[in-house]
Amino acid sequence: MIPEVQKGKNVLVVAHGNSLRSAIMFLENLSPEKIVSVEIATGQPWIYEISADGKVLSKEISPKA
16 A cells, blocks of 8 residues: 555555454554453445555544535
8 A cells, every 4th residue: 555655656545454453553553451441333435545654644434425
């Protein structure tokens, strides 16, 4: 994911809860204890803007469709 962002590409990740938890844990530098309390609603887009060095610049959780 990060190598493609570093190339200037937009990346879409579609997955189920625990796979998404892993990506969110990495992006937001969360501990395993913290990530279990993160609620991820079905069908709700989370949009991250990521810098070339992999840091989260912004995060938007869109309303459910």
